[in-house]
Structure formats: structure tokens, C-alpha cells
Amino acid sequence: MNSPPGKTVGSRTYLHIDAASALDAVWTERWRAAERLAGLxxxxHYNLIRLDAEGPxxxxxxxxxxxxxxxxxLxxxxxxxxxxxxxxxxxxAxxxxxxxxxxKELMLPDDHPRRAEYAALTEAAATLGLFDRPTRIGYQRQWRALVREKGYRIAGHALVPLGNDDTGESDRGTPSPLAGEDWEGGGPLGWQTARQLTALTRYNFSAPVQTLARYGFLDGRFSLFDYGCGRGDDLRGLRDHGLNAAGWDPYYAPDPPIHPADIINLGFVINVIEDRDERLEALTRAWALAERLLVVAVMLANPNEPRGQPFRDGVRTQRGTFQKYYTQAEIKTFVAAALDAEPIPVAPGVLYIFRDPDAEQRFLLERYRSRRTPPRRSVAPDRERRPVPRPDRATARYAAYQEPLDRLxxxxxxxxxxxxxxxVEDAAPLLEGFGTLGKALRFLERFKNPDNLTRARAARIADLEVYFALTQFERRRPYAHLERGLQRxxxxxxxxxxAAQAAARNRLFQIADVEALAQACRHAAECGLGWLQEGQSLQLHVSLVEQLPPLLRVYVGCASVLYGDYRHADLVKIHIASGKLSLLRFDDFAGQP
Structure with missing residues (x-):
């Protein structure tokens, strides 16, 4: 199957039906099969085809x-x-x-009569730098705003300087992604939401910022920009800790410049925007600013929370504010569709979207990793490993290079x-003392207890099976390439x-095996991990989940894929026979007996 003609973006190729005759036999048959299945x-009914070289x-x-x-x-x-x-x-529509x-000229046959006209427009746009930030060009409103920012307007198939604009378009302005606007069609003409009233005064870090701390993103390596920072309490706290943090808010901090950063926090912003398209604009603008990671946080629907008057797809509160309450699945679907990227739920209402697939893979792998090797069972006295006397020369050599050897x-x-x-960082002392890294490793294998390596290998294999099982459960889009460490x-x-995928698939299917679950729960209880009701449930504190057998970590992880990070609960209850998981939260769990 040859590469299809057309405009290629990543693994996807777009072409007009007028160019479809250039497809080879395999692609032609796949296209026609899709057409028959859709009944189009x-x-x-359609005039453009998008083919994916890496998917069905x-x-x-x-x-x-x-x-x-x-x-x-579209x-x-x-x-x-x-x-x-x-x-x-x-x-x-x-x-x-x-x-x-x-x-669009790339999607047409080479001999199409208007191809040169379209190519001239593309060349003009490229010359103006309109394609420099691809994340800002995919939607109509952002694209038109970007053209205006460059000092131009679109006139037919040409870009005209605004200095020559006599249509009045240049005076219309572009609504700020976070600023209120008057509108009709969903409520009283002229009603304007008081979005600034939704900004809270915080005495602790907000939920999205707390997740960043939990996952190690606030260690000083990354810059952060809070897009819609409200009263700036998060920013003050981050700066007090010496972190590179800035922010902007249309009401409380309109003067600081909006600029890219490693991490962009869009915390509790889109849920207070009553206009759906403006919501999308705020989200895509924040994504355009994110160089490594975008954090999105929204209010989740809660039947016990007070509601206001129904208004569009949310409610209008008594304070004159708007709130859109999402479900976890709804916000995940919205973000995925808007950004063409797969968000990762890390807490209720909090999603991570990574710019770099390698960074995303490292994050997920570390997230699903056990925090200690499985507890050791006692060994019969006659089989205990007896210490072997080591030659003084080896001991002296170890002492001379102990620090780099211990790190290795x-x-x-x-x-x-x-x-x-x-x-391996700073391998120079090891190369000086042993000649090669391999010799240093072999020295350690002789000098250290090999049982520790056996347990470490088993734990790592289990971690990888958990990682691949949960990515299969989540049906994440396959990566174009695997991160180098993961390849190794x-x-x-x-x-x-x-083989890795097959092992993970077997592990994933095991969560439907009641006997396997019961056995894993018994093993966990024998190791002091939770309270077991035989045949019914295992209940444990959330801090112990990462020490569970891999099957139970997959079981809990599947729930986390749907709900978010289980760590926001106090107790986890694994129901053995029913396939359920309960996350229990209590008032002052740690402080009350």
C-alpha cells in the first residue's frame, strides 16, 4: 500500500474526491468500503477524504x-x-x-485549473507567518483573529492590508477569549455575565495546581502561566516558593502580557463562559500557549449543589454569573474534540494534555508504577543466603567508588x-574506575545481593503490564513512536x-476473573494491605494502592481512567464479585479516630 497523494498532516492525508483517482488499489478499496458502510x-454528501496510515x-x-x-x-x-x-x-452546521x-491546493490534482490561485494564497499566508503556530489556525474565529493580528483581512482568495480596508471589518474587534459580551438567543438581550465574581479568594493552592505539585511539575524545572488567574492567589503562592510563574486575567490582571510557558493552567475558566464558541476559543488559545503541558480544570456536576436558572447549556446564578457543570466524560470528550489530543484525567474535573508524546508516555508509566517492590516472604533458615566473604581488594575498590556505584x-x-x-548521568567516575559501564554493572552484580535484582525485574515487568493494560482499556491513540526508555x-x-501488548491484554482480561481477583485480594491482605471480607471486598487506604498486586492496580486504574485520580478519596473498596469500585471520602479522616 503506497502513500496516498494529498495534504499530509502527521499520519493523516487529506485529498479532494477529484484527486481520488490517484489512489492505489488498496487505498481505493478502503475508501469505497468506508463509503458503502456510511451509505454516502x-x-x-461529502467532497473530501481523510486517510490515516496508522489506523483503521x-x-x-x-x-x-x-x-x-x-x-x-467543515x-x-x-x-x-x-x-x-x-x-x-x-x-x-x-x-x-x-x-x-x-x-487546499495540495488536496487537488496537479492539473486542476485553480490550483495555482490557491497556492498563491498559501504562499502569502506563509510569508506573513500565519502558519507559524499551527495550534491557532484550525478554527474559523481564531484564524480570522490571527489574520487581523498580523494587520490583514481576507478578501476573496487574497490577503489585504487593513490599511486598505474600507469595509469596517477592522473596527469590529475580536472578543477576548475570557471577556464578557452581549448576545442574543439564549437569554435577555444585553445580559452580561459577571465572570469576575466567580474568582475565589484561596488560602490553599487550587486543585489543578495541587496536582502539578503531586506529580513533580513544581520542582523549578518548568515555567507556568495561569491563563485566567482570577485574584492571583495561586501565582502568589508559586512565586513565594521561588517558581517562575506568571498570569493574566481580563478583570483582575489585564495588563501583564500573555505569553507561552512550559505549563499553561486553564483552571475553572471555560465553565464560567456562557458562549460555547468562546469557550472553544479560550481552550484552543491556552493550548497554543502550552509548550509542554496544558492543565484544564472545570466544575463537575453535583446533584447536591445549588443550581440557578437554566441558561443555554448551564445555569445563570443569583449572583449574575454563569456556570457550566460538566461530567468527567463530557469535559474529556470536549477537550479531545477541540484539541485533537487525548486528555488524561488526573483528578475529578482536572485534565492533563501533553504537547510531547514522549513526555506523556513517561508520565503515564510513572503514574502506574508501584512505589515499592512486593513484600518479601520469610525464607526457611536452611535456605537463607549466607554472606560470602569478599576479597579486601574488591571491598577497597567499592569503597573508592561507592557514591557513583550506589547511584548506579x-x-x-x-x-x-x-x-x-x-x-546514566555522570558516568565519568565509573569509566575511570572500571573502564566500561558494563564492567561496573558486573562488579555490582557480584558485590550485591542478586535477589534484589530478581524482585526489581519482576516489579518492573508488573508495572509495564499495568501501564499497557490501562492504555488498552482507555483505547488511547497509538503513539507514532515509543519513548526511548520504554523501547529499552x-x-x-x-x-x-x-509480546508486551499480549501480556498486558491477558492482565486486563483478568479483572473479569472473580477467582483471580479474590486470590489477589487475599494476597494483598496477607501482606498487610487492607482489610479483607473474604469473597466480598478488600478495603484499604489510598496510600496503599500503589503497593497492591498488579491485577488490583489494573482494576483500580480502570476506574481512574473514567473518574480521575483515586487519591482524592480516603479509602478504596474493591468489590470482588460485582466488578465495582467504591471511593470513600470522609470529613477529617486523618484527624478523627
Whole structure:
């Protein structure tokens, strides 16, 4: 199967149906199969095809103004999964901010009569730097705002300087992503939400910032920008700890410049914006600023919370504010669709979206890692390992290089395999004392207890099975490539990627095995991890979850995929027979007997 013609973005290729004759036989058959499954007629229902070289899905897209509009808007889409034989439909007919196309000449045949006209527009846009930040160009409102920021407007298939604009468009302005605006159609004409009243005075860090601290992002390595910082309590706390933190708010801090940062915090912002398209604009603008990580936090629906008057897709409160209460699944779906990236729930209402796939993989792998090796069972006295006297020369050599050797040994145990040279920091003393890293490792293997390595290897294999099992459960989009450390892990422990996935799949399917769950719960209780009601449940404190057998960590992890980080509870209750998990939270759990 050859690479298809058209405009390529990552693993995806877009082409107009006029160029489909250039597809090879394999791609042609896949396209026609998708068309039959969706029950569509080319030209009448759709005019663009999106092919994915790394997945089974084909998208059939309808851009009714493809030839007439310089940057045509998407009207309808059908996503056809040929493996699952499913069709998903979405319409943007009523959207005020639909996705748009760029570089449309690339989707047409080489001999198309208007290809040169479209290419000239693309060249002009590229010259102005309009394509420099791809995350800001995918939707109509952001694109038009970006063109205005560059001092131009769109006139037909040309970009015209605003100095020559006699249409009045340049005076209309662009609503700030977080600023209020008057509008009709959902409530009283002229009503304007008082968004500034939703900003809280905080005496502790907000929930999204607390997750950043929990996962090690506030150790000084990364800059942070709080987009919609409210009264700035998070910023003051971060700066008091010596961190590089800045922020902006349309009401409380409108003067500081908005600029990119390693981490962008969009905390409790989009849920107070009453206009859906403006919500999307705020989200995509924040994503454009995020160089490493975007953190999104929203209010979750709670039936016990007071409500206001129904208003659009949220409520209008007595204080004159707007609140959109999401479910965890709803906010995850919204963010995924808006950013074309897979968010990771890390707490109720808090999502992480990584810019770098390698960083995302490292985060997930570390998140699913056990925090200690499994408890050791007692060994019969006659089988206990007796200390072997070591020659004085080896002891002296160890003493001479003890610090770098101890670091190397700790890394060896952490990885469960010999570290690669690229993974060892400050290897110079080891090379000086032993000649090569391999010789230093072999020296350690003779000098240290090999039982520790055996346990470390088993623990690492279990961690990887948990990681791959949960990524399969979450149905995360396959990575174009694996992070280098993960590649080494797979080769050392499984041989190849297919074997790793098969082992993880077996582990995942085990959560439906009641007897396997019961046995894992008994093993955990025998090791002092929780209180067991035989055949019914295992109840334990959340701090012990990372020490559970791998099957139970997969069981709890599946719930976390749907709910968010279980650490916000106090107790976890694993129901053995019913397939349920209870997360229990108490007032002052640690302080009351």
C-alpha cells in the first residue's frame, strides 16, 4: 500500500474526491468500503477524504464551499472505522466557530485549473507567518483573529492590508477569549455575565495546581502561566516558593502580557463562559500557549449543589454569573474534540494534555508504577543466603567508588534492567574506575545481593503490564513512536512490542476473573494491605494502592481512567464479585479516630 497523494498532516492525508483517482488499489478499496458502510454518495454528501496510515478509520468530510471560500469551513463529517464497522457522524452546521481548511491546493490534482490561485494564497499566508503556530489556525474565529493580528483581512482568495480596508471589518474587534459580551438567543438581550465574581479568594493552592505539585511539575524545572488567574492567589503562592510563574486575567490582571510557558493552567475558566464558541476559543488559545503541558480544570456536576436558572447549556446564578457543570466524560470528550489530543484525567474535573508524546508516555508509566517492590516472604533458615566473604581488594575498590556505584545500583533496581549508557548521568567516575559501564554493572552484580535484582525485574515487568493494560482499556491513540526508555524496557522484558501488548491484554482480561481477583485480594491482605471480607471486598487506604498486586492496580486504574485520580478519596473498596469500585471520602479522616 503506497502513500496516498494529498495534504499530509502527521499520519493523516487529506485529498479532494477529484484527486481520488490517484489512489492505489488498496487505498481505493478502503475508501469505497468506508463509503458503502456510511451509505454516502461522493459529491452529494461529502467532497473530501481523510486517510490515516496508522489506523483503521477513514473520515468522509463535507466542505460545501471548498472552491469558493479561501479557507472553507467543515459542515459535516463521518468517521468510519473499518475494523469495528462503525460510523460516527458530526455536524458543524450551527457552529459559529467551525474547523477550517488551509493549503487546499495540495488536496487537488496537479492539473486542476485553480490550483495555482490557491497556492498563491498559501504562499502569502506563509510569508506573513500565519502558519507559524499551527495550534491557532484550525478554527474559523481564531484564524480570522490571527489574520487581523498580523494587520490583514481576507478578501476573496487574497490577503489585504487593513490599511486598505474600507469595509469596517477592522473596527469590529475580536472578543477576548475570557471577556464578557452581549448576545442574543439564549437569554435577555444585553445580559452580561459577571465572570469576575466567580474568582475565589484561596488560602490553599487550587486543585489543578495541587496536582502539578503531586506529580513533580513544581520542582523549578518548568515555567507556568495561569491563563485566567482570577485574584492571583495561586501565582502568589508559586512565586513565594521561588517558581517562575506568571498570569493574566481580563478583570483582575489585564495588563501583564500573555505569553507561552512550559505549563499553561486553564483552571475553572471555560465553565464560567456562557458562549460555547468562546469557550472553544479560550481552550484552543491556552493550548497554543502550552509548550509542554496544558492543565484544564472545570466544575463537575453535583446533584447536591445549588443550581440557578437554566441558561443555554448551564445555569445563570443569583449572583449574575454563569456556570457550566460538566461530567468527567463530557469535559474529556470536549477537550479531545477541540484539541485533537487525548486528555488524561488526573483528578475529578482536572485534565492533563501533553504537547510531547514522549513526555506523556513517561508520565503515564510513572503514574502506574508501584512505589515499592512486593513484600518479601520469610525464607526457611536452611535456605537463607549466607554472606560470602569478599576479597579486601574488591571491598577497597567499592569503597573508592561507592557514591557513583550506589547511584548506579539504585538506577539498576529502579529500572529492573541494566541501565543504558544514555540513561546514566555522570558516568565519568565509573569509566575511570572500571573502564566500561558494563564492567561496573558486573562488579555490582557480584558485590550485591542478586535477589534484589530478581524482585526489581519482576516489579518492573508488573508495572509495564499495568501501564499497557490501562492504555488498552482507555483505547488511547497509538503513539507514532515509543519513548526511548520504554523501547529499552520492552526489548529487555518482553522481546518486542507485540509480546508486551499480549501480556498486558491477558492482565486486563483478568479483572473479569472473580477467582483471580479474590486470590489477589487475599494476597494483598496477607501482606498487610487492607482489610479483607473474604469473597466480598478488600478495603484499604489510598496510600496503599500503589503497593497492591498488579491485577488490583489494573482494576483500580480502570476506574481512574473514567473518574480521575483515586487519591482524592480516603479509602478504596474493591468489590470482588460485582466488578465495582467504591471511593470513600470522609470529613477529617486523618484527624478523627
Amino acid at each position: 454518495q461522493r459529491g452529494a 478509520a477513514i473520515a468522509l468530510l463535507h466542505y460545501p464551499e471548498f472552491f469558493d471560500e479561501p479557507f472553507p469551513a 459542515r459535516e463529517s463521518w468517521l468510519v472505522d473499518l475494523d469495528r464497522q462503525t460510523v460516527s457522524y458530526r455536524t458543524y 450551527d457552529s459559529r466557530n467551525p474547523p477550517i481548511l488551509h493549503r 545500583w539504585a538506577q539498576y533496581l529502579s529500572l529492573g534492567r541494566p541501565p543504558d549508557a544514555a540513561e 524496557d520492552i526489548k529487555a522484558f518482553f522481546g518486542d512490542y507485540a
